[in-house]
Amino acid sequence: MMTEKCDVLILGAGAAGMMCAIRAGQRGRSVIILDHARAPGEKIRISGGGRCNFTNIHAGPKNYLSANPHFAKSALARYTPRDFIALVEKHRIAWHEKTLGQLFCDDSAKDIIRMLLAEMQAAHVKLRLETSVSTVSHDGGRFRVATSGGVIEAESLVVATGAKSIPKMGATGFAYQIAEQFGLPLIETRPGLVPLTLDPAALERLSPLAGVAVPAEVSHGKTAFNEALLFTHRGLSGPSILQVSSYWREGDTIRLKLEPASDIVALLRQAKQKNGRQSAQTALAEILPKRLAQHVVEKSGLTGNLADMSDKALTTLANEVQDWQIKPAGSEGYRTAEVTLGGVDTTCLDSRSMAAKSVPGLYFIGECVDVTGWLGGYNFQWAWASGQAAGEFA
Numbered sequence: 001m002m003t004e005k006c007d008v009l010i011l012g013a014g015a016a017g018m019m020c021a022i023r024a025g026q027r028g029r030s031v032i033i034l035d036h037a038r039a040p041g042e043k044i045r046i047s048g049g050g051r052c053n054f055t056n057i058h059a060g061p062k063n064y065l066s067a068n069p070h071f072a073k074s075a076l077a078r079y080t081p082r083d084f085i086a087l088v089e090k091h092r093i094a095w096h097e098k099t100l101g102q103l104f105c106d107d108s109a110k111d112i113i114r115m116l117l118a119e120m121q122a123a124h125v126k127l128r129l130e131t132s133v134s135t136v137s138h139d140g141g142r143f144r145v146a147t148s149g150g151v152i153e154a155e156s157l158v159v160a161t162g163a164k165s166i167p168k169m170g171a172t173g174f175a176y177q178i179a180e181q182f183g184l185p186l187i188e189t190r191p192g193l194v195p196l197t198l199d200p201a202a203l204e205r206l207s208p209l210a211g212v213a214v215p216a217e218v219s220h221g222k223t224a225f226n227e228a229l230l231f232t233h234r235g236l237s238g239p240s241i242l243q244v245s246s247y248w249r250e251g252d253t254i255r256l257k258l259e260p261a262s263d264i265v266a267l268l269r270q271a272k273q274k275n276g277r278q279s280a281q282t283a284l285a286e287i288l289p290k291r292l293a294q295h296v297v298e299k300s301g302l303t304g305n306l307a308d309m310s311d312k313a314l315t316t317l318a319n320e321v322q323d324w325q326i327k328p329a330g331s332e333g334y335r336t337a338e339v340t341l342g343g344v345d346t347t348c349l350d351s352r353s354m355a356a357k358s359v360p361g362l363y364f365i366g367e368c369v370d371v372t373g374w375l376g377g378y379n380f381q382w383a384w385a386s387g388q389a390a391g392e393f394a
């Protein structure tokens with residue numbers, strides 16, 4: 001079989017890989033991008049409930065977890081949410097801010113994939129789908145990659161194969177394998193933005209609440225997120241839990257403050273004054289979902305009408321709502337995790353170009369790198385920014 005030659009070979013046609021291909025192609029580099037999947041950008045397609053939360057206008061280094069919190073600064077500063085919005089607008093894709101700076105397509109996530117494909121075509125990038133990689137070698141300054149479609153030789157090799165989340169969608173630890181092959185260190189990986197599970201006893205106690213959603217402030221140490229929480233058949237989920245899950249480690253306790261914007265004691269006092277003959281459960285059901293109100297009152301052990309309850313009892317009830325301490329048993333794992341924490345250690349990468357310091361021409365971008373964003377468009381912004389950074393140099 002003939003050996004094909006190009007300047008830049010990109011492994012993985014996801015968000016980061018396609019962005020890198022566009023920039024490198026625009027610079028006049030001959031680019032091949034390959035993927036073992038049938039279609040490019042499958043995670044983009046399913047993201048944001050099919051509408052792709054493609055960036056967050058507030059994205060900055062503080063929204064990312066990494067063993068080196070400074071590493072992401074350079075790439076994020078040089079390709080900002082405004083830059084991606086300009087690209088989206090150039091392609092006349094309508095978008096809106098949903099909440100907390102999160103930008104979504106009005107219509108479909110497929111618009112973002114179409115946009116990236118159009119830009120790749122304009123930059124003369126060659127896309128190879130359903131192509132797997134068997135070996136990668138590096139000699140004489142060029143990379144030689146044996147694929148199911150033949151051998152490709154390239155000056156620069158960009159690894160953009162993502163991470164371990166959602167193996168059902170073709171996620172692999174391939175990037176880590178390549179990093180190890182070239183002697184680059186890895187930071188231990190673990191699932192992030194993932195629902196947390198509870199032990200059987202806690203699960204039984206909370207089982208009547210499965211399906212109940214409530215605004216909550218969920219905290220782990222000093223890190224707190226104020227978003228919705230969802231009780232599930234397995235444990236806890238919803239945006240606030242997913243956010244905290246990236247900080248949580250086995251054995252840690254998390255704190256839940258349900259209905260954090262309400263002064264529950266004041267509300268209960270008012271309810272008592274207005275109608276002391278009502279039950280605490282009825283009063284709490286004015287602000288909480290019914291099943292949660294019932295659970296809270298049962299858990300407090302308090303009985304009788306509001307009129308029978310002292311201020312101390314009302315405070316006890318309020319604490320039952322706003323001061324939960326929970327020790328999750330685990331997480332749902334990579335099966336449902338939106339991202340993978342850890343990955344290629346940033347100490348071995350140049351933060352401007354994403355190039356491996358010890359292997360000229362080798363780059364790592366996107367989720368395989370030890371930079372993980374919060375929920376809310378931050379992970380795509382990292383994919384765009386790191387892809388752009390490598391595309392500038394590869």
Ligand code: FDA
Nearest residue numbers: 012014015016036047048053161162174366367377379380
């Ligand atoms: P990505 O996973 O996108 O791409 C990697 C590519 O490499 C894939 O196409 C894969 O097929 C290919 N590949 C893997 N191994 C290979 C191999 N051995 N050979 C060849 N090809 C290989 N983020 C966000 O900011 N907003 C959002 O709305 C969402 N929503 C969301 C929903 C769900 C359900 C998930 C699972 C994740 C999100 N995310 C998100 C996270 C976001 O999808 C993720 O951070 C980016 O897709 C990462 O981009 P990458 O290009 O690094 O990897």
